[in-house]
Amino acid sequence: MLVIKDLHAKIEDKEILRGINLEIKPGEVHAIMGPNGAGKSTLSSVLTGNEKFEVVDGSVTFNGKDLLDLSPEDRAREGMFLSFQYPIEIPGVSMVNFMRTAVNEHRKYRGEDPISASDFLKLMRDKKKLVDIDSNLTNRSVNEGFSGGEKKKNEIFQMAMLEPKLAILDETDSGLDIDALRVVANGVNKLKSPERSTIVITHYQRLLDYIVPDYVHVLYKGRIVKSAGKELALELEEKGYDWIKKEFED
Amino acid sequence: MNVACRIVDLQEEYIKLFNDQLPLIQSGSPEKMNSLREEAIKIFEEKGIPSNKVEAYKYTNLQPYFKGSLNLAFTNEAAHTDVTQHFHCEVPQLNTYNVFLVNGWFSAKDSDTNLPDGVVVCSMREAAEKAPEAFEKHYGEIAPTKEDSLVAMNTAFAQDGAFIYVPKGVVLEKPIQVVNIMTGDEDRLAFQRNLIIVEENAQLKMMLCDHTMSAQRFVVNTVTEVFANQNSVFDVYNVQNQHNLTTQVQGLYVHQKKHSNILTNNLTLHSGIARNNVGVIMDDEQCESHVYGLYLTDKNQHVDNFTSINHDKPNCQSFELFKGVMDDSSTAAFTGKVFVAKDAQKTNAYQSNNNLLLTQNAKINSKPQLEIYADDVKCSHGATVGQLDDEAMFYLRARGINQDESRVLLMFAFAYEVIEKIRVEPLKEQIRGLVEKRFRGEFDKCDSCVVCGQPGSNASCL
Ligand SMILES: Nc1ncnc2c1ncn2[C@@H]1O[C@H](COP(=O)(O)OP(=O)(O)OP(=O)(O)O)[C@@H](O)[C@H]1O
Ligand SMILES: [Mg+2]
Numbered sequence: 113m114l115v116i117k118d119l120h121a122k123i124e125d126k127e128i129l130r131g132i133n134l135e136i137k138p139g140e141v142h143a144i145m146g147p148n149g150a151g152k153s154t155l156s157s158v159l160t161g162n163e164k165f166e167v168v169d170g171s172v173t174f175n176g177k178d179l180l181d182l183s184p185e186d187r188a189r190e191g192m193f194l195s196f197q198y199p200i201e202i203p204g205v206s207m208v209n210f211m212r213t214a215v216n217e218h219r220k221y222r223g224e225d226p227i228s229a230s231d232f233l234k235l236m237r238d239k240k241k242l243v244d245i246d247s248n249l250t251n252r253s254v255n256e257g258f259s260g261g262e263k264k265k266n267e268i269f270q271m272a273m274l275e276p277k278l279a280i281l282d283e284t285d286s287g288l289d290i291d292a293l294r295v296v297a298n299g300v301n302k303l304k305s306p307e308r309s310t311i312v313i314t315h316y317q318r319l320l321d322y323i324v325p326d327y328v329h330v331l332y333k334g335r336i337v338k339s340a341g342k343e344l345a346l347e348l349e350e351k352g353y354d355w356i357k358k359e360f361e362d
Numbered sequence: 363m364n365v366a367c368r369i370v371d372l373q374e375e376y377i378k379l380f381n382d383q384l385p386l387i388q389s390g391s392p393e394k395m396n397s398l399r400e401e402a403i404k405i406f407e408e409k410g411i412p413s414n415k416v417e418a419y420k421y422t423n424l425q426p427y428f429k430g431s432l433n434l435a436f437t438n439e440a441a442h443t444d445v446t447q448h449f450h451c452e453v454p455q456l457n458t459y460n461v462f463l464v465n466g467w468f469s470a471k472d473s474d475t476n477l478p479d480g481v482v483v484c485s486m487r488e489a490a491e492k493a494p495e496a497f498e499k500h501y502g503e504i505a506p507t508k509e510d511s512l513v514a515m516n517t518a519f520a521q522d523g524a525f526i527y528v529p530k531g532v533v534l535e536k537p538i539q540v541v542n543i544m545t546g547d548e549d550r551l552a553f554q555r556n557l558i559i560v561e562e563n564a565q566l567k568m569m570l571c572d573h574t575m576s577a578q579r580f581v582v583n584t585v586t587e588v589f590a591n592q593n594s595v596f597d598v599y600n601v602q603n604q605h606n607l608t609t610q611v612q613g614l615y616v617h618q619k620k621h622s623n624i625l626t627n628n629l630t631l632h633s634g635i636a637r638n639n640v641g642v643i644m645d646d647e648q649c650e651s652h653v654y655g656l657y658l659t660d661k662n663q664h665v666d667n668f669t670s671i672n673h674d675k676p677n678c679q680s681f682e683l684f685k686g687v688m689d690d691s692s693t694a695a696f697t698g699k700v701f702v703a704k705d706a707q708k709t710n711a712y713q714s715n716n717n718l719l720l721t722q723n724a725k726i727n728s729k730p731q732l733e734i735y736a737d738d739v740k741c742s743h744g745a746t747v748g749q750l751d752d753e754a755m756f757y758l759r760a761r762g763i764n765q766d767e768s769r770v771l772l773m774f775a776f777a778y779e780v781i782e783k784i785r786v787e788p789l790k791e792q793i794r795g796l797v798e799k800r801f802r803g804e805f806d807k808c809d810s811c812v813v814c815g816q817p818g819s820n821a822s823c824l
Binding site: 164187194196202203210217254270 | 751752753754756757758759760761762763764765767768771772774775776777778779
């Protein structure tokens with residue numbers, strides 16, 4: 113589904129991704145961990161097409177298409193979704209209008225007619241239930257005045273609305289209380305299918321108790337320096353990153 | 363009678379025109395209007411059409427726009443009544459009482475039976491008969507004839523306009539919509555003078571919709587005086603929807619009495635050169651004023667909003683918000699004067715002006731001017747100039763929304779705050795739609811009369 117080969121990306125002459133290799137198959141869950149500033153969010157930004165970063169080398173294919181050739185909106189329509197680490201507030205753009213526009217743009221891309229008003233309301237209702245999000249929130253402007261946890265829930269709500277093929281969850285667990293964490297994780301798990309894949313970026317094992325990864329990767333200084341099964345996350349929780357850093361420097 | 367004239371030197375020719383046509387100008391106008399003309403033309407003669415050397419007109423040199431070959435109508439034949447027949451309201455929820463003015467002349471209105479008892483809506487030329495006392499008392503007393511040469515020019519030349527009188531205690535449920543149309547086959551200069559009186563405990567919401575219906579060059583000088591008596595509530599929404607060859611200078615001057623609550627909103631959706639003067643005088647305690655504006659500009663359009671709010675008495679509040687979205691090489695200016703008199707203690711005055719520039723070439727001059735002589739006041743002001751937020755753009759695009767659509771969403775998000783201030787629900791809806799269309803580039807100033815659906819096929823458009 114996603115094949116990343118020797119990906120290099122920079123911002124303002126600073127190389128942040130320094131040769132990433134990663135392959136994700138349909139249905140797989142990959143966790144990416146690593147110390148602050150390692151480049152995890154940069155990788156998500158580059159994959160989703162944020163023009164702030166410049167790709168200097170490497171290739172990425174997504175379901176056979178050259179991903180780097182696509183605009184951010186086309187990547188989304190092809191089924192890529194990013195749950196942002198820091199969701200942005202957009203006062204004046206209502207959640208309803210935002211979601212209706214997004215859903216319809218996806219439908220248009222697939223050659224379908226715009227969703228009917230009643231179907232849209234039903235869809236909203238169902239997905240709100242799925243992630244247990246307060247109706248008051250979806251009646252407001254996008255993320256405006258939302259608490260940290262509410263913003264994260266809202267990301268998962270949007271994911272549920274758009275049903276992506278590959279979801280990248282960038283620290284979706286940070287800022288969530290224990291109940292919200294469970295709800296969000298359940299939301300993610302309910303969307304799981306043999307066709308859908310997930311990249312979970314996190315610092316904590318906690319989330320991985322709910323969303324169980326098939327692989328755990330450690331990103332450090334712009335490279336994946338270690339990959340293993342889910343037990344790696346436990347080991348990291350216990351021992352921290354020092355031993356990996358040391359291994360890498362050696 | 364129509365007079366075609368060629369203006370090269372401004373004052374000289376305008377003064378000559380005034381002197382030559384004085385008998386016609388006076389004919390049929392109320393005495394009060396005529397009695398102020400001589401003094402007004404002297405003031406105009408002295409000051410002339412402002413260039414950008416005049417401080418208040420620093421960002422808009424009007425002289426070139428008042429020059430050239432222009433037609434003036436000194437009798438109401440310019441009020442082509444046939445034009446107004448094409449107008450019909452296509453917003454069923456927006457049930458308004460309609461008044462039409464063509465080229466500055468009162469042309470048509472809905473039947474008086476649709477108005478509550480005692481409410482007068484008529485031509486300025488009939489005002490002295492229909493509401494003699496109020497007309498005598500307020501005409502020419504609110505607009506700053508001595509300070510502003512364009513008001514002086516209007517006072518000297520204007521022969522017609524809309525007059526609205528809402529007597530004590532009457533609350534108009536239906537908004538009154540005054541549709542101002544510029545049309546005809548000649549380039550034209552028009553004067554229009556309106557007077558609105560809202561008496562004690564009365565309420566009026568009105569729209570002033572400015573349109574152009576033919577592709578000629580139009581120069582419009584409009585002055586609207588408003589008297590808001592004790593406990594009155596008054597809203598005016600000025601929707602400007604004119605083609606690029608239009609120059610419109612208009613003044614909206616409001617005089618407030620105790621406990622009155624007024625709102626002005628200048629919605630400049632499309633224009634050529636627009637200069638909007640808004641002057642509010644709170645001359646009694648416990649007045650509240652809301653002064654808002656939204657300007658959307660592109661190509662080489664220019665919009666200059668010049669506001670002045672006077673807190674003359676204690677315990678008054680004013681809220682001012684102007685926002686602009688500017689594209690291409692359009693320019694705009696905002697001046698926000700707030701004057702707080704020495705004994706106007708406990709004044710609250712808030713002002714802000716925010717601008718979104720879509721290109722490097724668009725330009726805004728924003729100038730707050732606070733003059734505060736009282737010591738126990740709360741005043742704030744702020745001006746911002748920004749571009750579209752890249753992060754917000756990316757967020758929207760990352761959800762599959764294309765770049766153009768994302769831009770529209772963000773521009774609309776920027777503008778919506780001013781639209782939300784509209785206190786007439788169906789109008790708010792309508793303006794929302796029009797602003798969105800404007801941002802999408804689908805806005806046709808000819809086929810979408812702002813409030814009434816104006817079929818474009820009837821007019822040749824620019
Ligand atoms: N806009 C930017 N300008 C300059 N440097 C940047 C910018 N964005 C990110 N970086 C740098 O890129 C590096 C990687 O940042 P990134 O956000 O990808 O880290 P991360 O692995 O997600 O960290 P965290 O765990 O703290 O979220 C950091 O050194 C960061 O300072
Ligand atoms: Mg990060």
